[in-house]
Amino acid sequence: MTLRAGRSFQALLMALIGLFLLSRIWSGTILLYINQRFVFLVFLASLGFVIFAQVLYSERLSTQNDEKHSKNFSISTLWWLALPVLIGFLVPAKPLSPSAVVNRGISIDAPLSARIEDTGVLLSLSPTERTVLDWIRLFSFSENLEQFVDQPVDVTGFVFSDGRLSESQFMVGRFTITCCVADATALGMIVDYPQAAVLKQHTWVRVQGKIGVMEREGRLLPLILADSVEAVPPPEQPYLFP
Amino acid sequence: MVPSTPGAGIVGRVARITTFHLPVIIVAGVLVMAALTRLQQMFNWQGEWLLKLTEGVSNFSAVFLGIFIEAAPYLLLGTLASGLVEVFFSPEEITRLLPRSRFLSIGFGGLLGLFFPVCECGSIPLARRLMRKGLPVPVGIAFLLAAPVINPIVIASTFAAFGNTPIFWLRFGLTLLIAIGVGLLFMFESDGNRVIRSLNVELSQSFHFHGEHDHDFGNSTSSVIQKLKKVTIIAADEFFEMGRFLVIGAFLAALMQTVVPQSWLLSLGQGPILSAVVLSLLAVLLSVCSTVDSFIALAFSGTFSSGAVLAFLVYGPMVDIKATLMYLRVFNRRTVGVLVILPWLLTIISSTVINLWMR
Numbered sequence: 001m002t003l004r005a006g007r008s009f010q011a012l013l014m015a016l017i018g019l020f021l022l023s024r025i026w027s028g029t030i031l032l033y034i035n036q037r038f039v040f041l042v043f044l045a046s047l048g049f050v051i052f053a054q055v056l057y058s059e060r061l062s063t064q065n066d067e068k069h070s071k072n073f074s075i076s077t078l079w080w081l082a083l084p085v086l087i088g089f090l091v092p093a094k095p096l097s098p099s100a101v102v103n104r105g106i107s108i109d110a111p112l113s114a115r116i117e118d119t120g121v122l123l124s125l126s127p128t129e130r131t132v133l134d135w136i137r138l139f140s141f142s143e144n145l146e147q148f149v150d151q152p153v154d155v156t157g158f159v160f161s162d163g164r165l166s167e168s169q170f171m172v173g174r175f176t177i178t179c180c181v182a183d184a185t186a187l188g189m190i191v192d193y194p195q196a197a198v199l200k201q202h203t204w205v206r207v208q209g210k211i212g213v214m215e216r217e218g219r220l221l222p223l224i225l226a227d228s229v230e231a232v233p234p235p236e237q238p239y240l241f242p
Numbered sequence: 243m244v245p246s247t248p249g250a251g252i253v254g255r256v257a258r259i260t261t262f263h264l265p266v267i268i269v270a271g272v273l274v275m276a277a278l279t280r281l282q283q284m285f286n287w288q289g290e291w292l293l294k295l296t297e298g299v300s301n302f303s304a305v306f307l308g309i310f311i312e313a314a315p316y317l318l319l320g321t322l323a324s325g326l327v328e329v330f331f332s333p334e335e336i337t338r339l340l341p342r343s344r345f346l347s348i349g350f351g352g353l354l355g356l357f358f359p360v361c362e363c364g365s366i367p368l369a370r371r372l373m374r375k376g377l378p379v380p381v382g383i384a385f386l387l388a389a390p391v392i393n394p395i396v397i398a399s400t401f402a403a404f405g406n407t408p409i410f411w412l413r414f415g416l417t418l419l420i421a422i423g424v425g426l427l428f429m430f431e432s433d434g435n436r437v438i439r440s441l442n443v444e445l446s447q448s449f450h451f452h453g454e455h456d457h458d459f460g461n462s463t464s465s466v467i468q469k470l471k472k473v474t475i476i477a478a479d480e481f482f483e484m485g486r487f488l489v490i491g492a493f494l495a496a497l498m499q500t501v502v503p504q505s506w507l508l509s510l511g512q513g514p515i516l517s518a519v520v521l522s523l524l525a526v527l528l529s530v531c532s533t534v535d536s537f538i539a540l541a542f543s544g545t546f547s548s549g550a551v552l553a554f555l556v557y558g559p560m561v562d563i564k565a566t567l568m569y570l571r572v573f574n575r576r577t578v579g580v581l582v583i584l585p586w587l588l589t590i591i592s593s594t595v596i597n598l599w600m601r
Contacts, residue, residue, distance in 0.1 A: 181308030
């Protein structure tokens with residue numbers, strides 16, 4: 001490939017990468033891939049890509065007369081960088097599906113990715129506004145767990161059940177993303193629900209009920225005593241960001 | 243001598259054709275998969291294997307794009323820094339900054355990351371540029387291995403995850419020790435060309451900008467705008483050169499994450515040595531950026547010993563899939579072998595000692 005064509009191809013790819021990132025930031029679907037605190041960095045980078053594309057494009061014209069620079073471009077190198085653009089624009093933007101939990105495992109009380117010793121913010125939320133992540137955090141970092149018993153709970157997540165739970169129990173889980181989807185870890189709360197067996201694995205449900213405390217391997221964990229479990233469509237933003 | 247058989251010739255030819263056309267083959271495969279996924283969604287086709295396949299495709303692309311989107315800004319930053327060094331620094335200026343003593347300068351190399359906040363995608367092009375500009379090889383190696391961890395961003399994120407705990411301090415101590423140790427090994431290698439792949443190989447393969455005319459624009463009195471244009475061109479060339487390894491690395495990591503269950507790897511090892519081996523391999527496999535890996539390590543600190551978590555935190559930033567591919571591009575094979583194996587052995591030994599000592 002000539003230098004001129006190579007530079008044009010480079011400029012095109014840079015512009016497409018930049019535009020892809022900008023379009024995802026604009027539509028909000030960027031949050032299907034990364035944690036929100038990196039969005040500004042990605043925004044700056046996408047502007048950088050567009051500027052780079054502009055410079056490369058103008059350079060294409062300025063170097064074309066210069067015969068001594070006309071070395072060959074390796075086209076296979078450029079093809080690799082076309083992959084993210086192709087996958088990005090062509091594969092429908094979808095979050096990690098709950099079935100990925102089979103490969104990744106689920107955790108009930110793992111020390112969390114963003115530790116907060118100060119639970120004040122979470123305590124100030126009304127109990128029904130707290131997410132799965134909030135509840136697990138509260139139970140990991142609060143002194144007095146008795147205060148939560150019998151508080152109302154209203155969480156949404158996907159159904160996960162495995163052999164370690166009893167017939168009348170299932171877990172309601174969510175993926176948490178600290179950086180990007182590559183580090184997605186599922187967190188789950190155990191739910192007591194007599195008809196747990198009829199729930200379909202990996203479907204989304206809204207669980208309402210009361211908080212209880214259970215002991216497992218010497219640790220105190222939150223337990224939801226469910227009054228109602230209803231099937232719901234997947235939420236717009238399926239991940240929780242610590 | 244290997245006797246040349248017709249079979250070897252065919253194998254060689256097939257290998258050559260596949261490496262040349264591999265990106266095109268993969269791009270074609272991706273197009274087919276994307277089309278299949280779209281059609282499945284459009285017509286709501288059922289069928290168990292088809293649903294599994296399309297779900298796999300979307301999970302794969304989510305992880306792949308996640309790694310790429312997350313790492314691309316850092317790679318861009320690293321190549322930009324490399325371009326700035328190329329255009330605005332002369333070799334004399336770089337050597338003048340170094341301490342006189344060779345030992346001290348290796349230590350200095352290990353701490354240089356404090357001034358260049360780049361993760362592993364950024365540190366590799368920058369280290370190569372600095373070494374080509376006359377930074378002694380041992381100093382460059384120490385910088386290369388230490389910079390992804392010993393820099394302000396990673397210090398802040400590790401502190402956020404672990405606080406003032408032994409793991410926090412040991413992560414930086416061990417990384418610095420290993421980086422300096424491996425750097426010392428290269429002290430007797432005075433000839434940089436035996437470590438870094440020669441310029442000619444690279445020139446014949448790809449881009450034109452590293453050639454002899456690099457020097458003439460250093461002396462010319464071109465305007466700042468012209469110089470910034472040069473910076474952009476150099477950075478862009480390097481972005482494409484290194485970016486493909488990011489793409490391949492993200493591709494492999496996403497493929498593994500969609501196919502290999504994590505629990506399978508985690509169930510392999512407990513014990514003081516095996517746990518460190520397992521978590522260091524997991525770090526290679528996950529290929530996450532060093533700026534955030536401490537948050538992921540935290541998730542393992544419940545089930546794994548401190549030594550094993552340290553192995554994840556120390557080895558992961560030095561070597562993972564994408565970094566190894568980039569190393570192969572920059573260094574000759576023998577050096578890559580040393581850079582991959584020696585830090586691993588040192589990591590496993592120190593993690594095992596910590597496991598036995600901190601229990």
